[in-house]
């Protein structure tokens with residue numbers, strides 16, 4: 384198939400593009416950074432520069448690539464500014480869908496998140512509605528997710544991959560990432576979004592290689608949203624000490640929050656498993672330590688998984704350098 388990966392130079396895209404090339408597809412990666420695009424070319428893919436916020440330029444690039452499938456792996460979280468990411472979700476996705484439809488594309492996959500569900504008990508399954516009535520900053524984040532998912536649904540066959548918090552090479556949870564710097568108390572720690580509160584709030588994690596493998600599998604899936612998360616949704620008080628130990632940084636002191644934030648419930652991967660995908664890293668318990676077991680391993684993209692090193696990663700907390708810790712409810716974008 385001819386496949387266009389928008390966000391091909393990103394944390395997931397860099398792992399996904401070589402997998403698609405290895406599977407025999409004709410792959411074009413899209414991004415902005417010339418250096419990152421050059422790395423994509425070295426994997427055997429074509430690489431094109433375009434800003435997805437420039438609708439007419441994007442339309443030309445997509446028409447030239449003439450893809451059978453468009454894969455959306457775009458995010459704009461490098462500065463951890465939720466409004467930037469919201470703009471890419473709303474305007475960037477709108478432009479990409481318009482360009483895809485104009486080019487006659489009939490199948491699209493898109494990256495979404497698994498923590499935008501409405502409050503409830505236990506890990507959320509896909510029929511749970513998005514938390515569109517959420518108060519405060521979460522309303523804006525959930526609204527942008529809903530806009531992304533609605534736009535993608537205009538394409539004849541559309542699969543929305545609701546990823547867990549990403550960890551592994553190139554993510555905030557990598558040994559060289561923002562989370563390790565924040566946990567180490569480094570004053571120059573870059574900002575990230577999420578929560579490092581060792582309390583009852585539950586998250587679902589996902590290794591970037593498992594995220595990429597799900598996108599390959601989803602080329603054959605029917606329309607609709609699918610949670611792509613590991614097997615063990617977990618409370619911060621359980622996963623944070625394991626992450627801290629893996630990163631070799633101090634574990635934050637447990638907090639005694641009495642109540643879980645009602646939406647912080649994790650997600651179930653039963654549907655993705657029923658479609659034949661299974662995480663190689665079934666739990667962060669093995670995945671976090673593997674990030675540092677073989678330093679540098681897995682950074683070139685590709686397999687990962689138990690026995691093959693993989694990398695650190697994740698997405699989520701929010702401790703702007705020198706700032707107070709935000710709660711999960713405030714922070715995640």
Ligand SMILES: NC(=O)c1ccc[n+]([C@@H]2O[C@H](COP(=O)([O-])OP(=O)(O)OC[C@H]3O[C@@H](n4cnc5c(N)ncnc54)[C@H](OP(=O)(O)O)[C@@H]3O)[C@@H](O)[C@H]2O)c1
Pocket residue numbers: 389390391392393394395396413414415416419433434435436456457458459460461462471475495496546547548549553554555556696697698699
């Ligand atoms: N589910 C999750 O937990 C999750 C999801 C996404 C991100 N994150 C976290 O956020 C960290 C940083 O995020 P990031 O957004 O910088 O991710 P990234 O994975 O490095 O980049 C995302 C991709 O989107 C592209 N992109 C962004 N804005 C664009 C635009 N206007 N036009 C064209 N392409 C555009 C980027 O291109 P360029 O390479 O040219 O910039 C890149 O290919 C990640 O490392 C991860 O830890 C977590």
